[in-house]
Amino acid sequence: MASLTTSEVSVKDMELKSCNAASSEGDITNTTNQHTEKMDDTNTKDSPIANGEQDSQSNRKKVLGGRVYILFAAVFLSTFLMALNGSIIATAIPKITTHFNSLKDIGWYGSAYLVATCAMQPLVGRIYTHLPTKYTYLTFASVFSIGSLVCATAPSSKALIVGRAVQGCGGAGVVNGAFAVIAAVASKDDRPLLIGIAVSLTSIGTVIGPLVGGALTQDVSWRWCFYINLPPSGLVICTLLSLPIPEQVKKEPVRPNLKAIVTKELDLVGFAIFAPACIMFLLALIWGGNQYRWDSSVIIGLFCGAFGTFATFAGWEVFKGEKAMIPPAIARNRLVIFGCVTSFLQIGALLSLSYYLPVWFQVVKDESPVMSGVMVLPTAIAQAISGVTAGKLVQIVGYCTPWALFGCVLTSIGSGLMTTFTPSTGAGPWIGYQILAGTGRGSVVQMPVTAIQNLLPPKQISIATSQIFFWQYLGGAIFLAVAETIFTNSLRSSLKTYAPGVNPELVIDVGAAAVRSSMSSGQLPGVLRAYNHAIVSTFYLAVGASSAAFLTSFGMGFQKLPKKESKKKPKGNEA
Incomplete structure (x- = not known):
């Protein structure tokens, strides 16, 4: 992007300044070597990497020229796809309930996706903080594609609901991953515009989803509301496989440290407490006034269970401190x-x-x-x-x-x-x-x-x-x-x-x-x-x-x- 040239000039000027300073002490080689060793020491307190941010110029340098725009195009496409998927099913639900004779499941087709997406959010944030952005993004995109395939080929209403939940789990990571990529690749000056584009595409996808779903359901089949996700998802996955995605913060190597990362950094216990609380609360909201009266024992029980579990989660997070899923x-x-x-x-x-x-x-x-x-x-x-x-x-x-x-x-x-x-x-x-x-x-x-x-x-x-x-x-x-x-x-x-x-x-x-x-x-x-x-x-x-x-x-x-x-x-x- 435009700031690359400026960054390169600044780096060269800084190097020249260091050499000049070393020259004034009469030992250019020794001082330069010490400077290099200091920059390589990622544990040095004053190093930008030690403080959590890698050099933005060196990050962007890994995806030069047109490949940067290809990367952003893939990210924007996936963001649009997530928004489209969230609303495309609205006009297809009548046909789906008729096909499966499953009017009693009508609320689950939308809520399964929403509940899964919502419950996954805090864990997704921890995953992107500690695991490689590229392969984390690809994993979530693959999970979303698998969920779409399950929905498209679902032999029963229950299979469709499971597929929607899988879609939601994958979609949670894809949406967060899009902004993680923007943060890693774009300069801070460019981020507002890029975020504006991503959010605008989300708005368009959300609004035209029912229109696309209605047209597909009417002219082809409701199953194409899910098949339509597969070609663009495959394109995004193949594109990201061929491109390097830099990390904004230094992360530990995965292979030798995977067990430690999973057990100590992701706060899976916190997630195991949070997810049921979130699910109970959302189900109470979705079912209340529809499947059950607001004053029914089911809805009251779900709300009580949710608030009690949320309180337990809050206590656990306080206990975990900076290692918590949501740090203080x-x-x-x-x-x-x-x-x-x-x-x-x-x-x-x-x-x-x-x-x-x-x-x-x-x-x-x-x-x-x-x-x-x-x-x-x-x-x-x-x-x-x-x-x-x-x-x-x-x-x-x-x-x-x-x-x-x-x-x-x-x-x-x-x-x-x-x-x-x-x-x-x-x-x-x-x-x-x-x-x-x-x-x-x-x-x-x-x-x-x-x-x-x-x-x-x-x-x-x-x-x-x-x-x-x-x-x-x-x-x-x-x-x-x-x-x-x-x-x-x-x-x-x-x-x-x-x-x-x-x-x-x-x-x-x-x-x-x-x-x-x-x-x-x-x-x-x-x-x-x-x-x-x-x-x-x-x-x-x-x-x-x-x-x-x-x-x-x-x-x-x-x-x-x-x-x-x-x-x-x-x-x-x-x-």
Whole structure:
């Protein structure tokens, strides 16, 4: 990249300065040899490697020229693929349940992926911190591909659920690995733009996933929602096999130290405590109000078990100290804490809108599932453009928090305007409001990761990044559960107002896809008004979350990101 030439000049100048200094003492050879030995001693306290960061110029030098861009293209493709996979199944679920006669398993097709991805996040951060980035990334990409193949060839509903869980385990490592590669290969000056591109592709993949899934399910087969992952995954794996990926921090050789790394550094006991707690909590959120009542013994038991296990995990982490899965230095870091909370709120706001806006188009505006996917493209396009733009602006200005605040304001306003939707709302408002909210979200979502990648010590970056993603997934699960409760309760009360002669439970049971065909011509207008009111009620959740994120963004601070390496020649002794 552009900074390579500058780095090489700086290194040569530093070497010349060292030689000049040695010459003034009259012993150039001896001093130079001592200097070389000191740089080779990775245990020296003042060495950059000993402090956890290898020389950025020497790292980038390993992937010169066009190969750098090939590497980034592969990473961006895998990031897009993970986002696409997370949402592509949404429009395929009706066909899947019909094929397997498995309506009772409908919740598992999405939750198996979410639960596995969320539970793996903290462990993934430790793995990338202590094991080689390249082969760790390849392993997770292979696991994701295996999971996709299991899903595509699944002979039963249970096999499909297992495949989705395997996909989730692999996907957790691929997403984290993408940012680990960016941190290792890119200079700090280039990271904001690259992260902006990665996050923008994630936004596009998430939004067009249902559109692609609907088209494949309708014209080919639902199995192609999973087969479609295999060719690009294979391309990514082959590309990364042929490219060297430098390490940002010095890591112990794997072969002679693998047992010690696994037993002492990965905190598998902590993971064994954390994973069940995470699974119980997420299952309680997913099942509550659907398979079981919120006050049922199953849901209460899951919540109690989750909180008790989380408390045990917290005690274990305190006991482990710096060897914990989430070290105290990261758990107490203000940037990480407020970055996680901001991500939690903004992703919750994002999913609240992205889940119910297509429902509004399908039910209230009477559009097909595929067409509803087209009608939410303004959100994806605006978010992608603003994500790249915000990344470039951070690169120029050097601050993340102002753009996070700006994004929260726009998201709050856009979400608030969406609460004015009615059955007669025209294209102008719903396009314009989506652009406003999408622009805001693209500006804010990437900022916690960008700040962490540039301001934290290199050894903490992978673990801290995994925490951001964990809280994003958790925020999505919690906010969707809350939004569903708001929607259901609001629909019941609205039906009593707008369609008093209609049984609310009947409308809820038939589902959004069949509500129009199940109502008489006299009942339908009132039912549509009730549906509209219930859907826009969930948008208030996005307004509140975005407004709260505006406040938490201040907690990230206003520390300026490191400047680009100076192009000026360092001052030295005259020759």
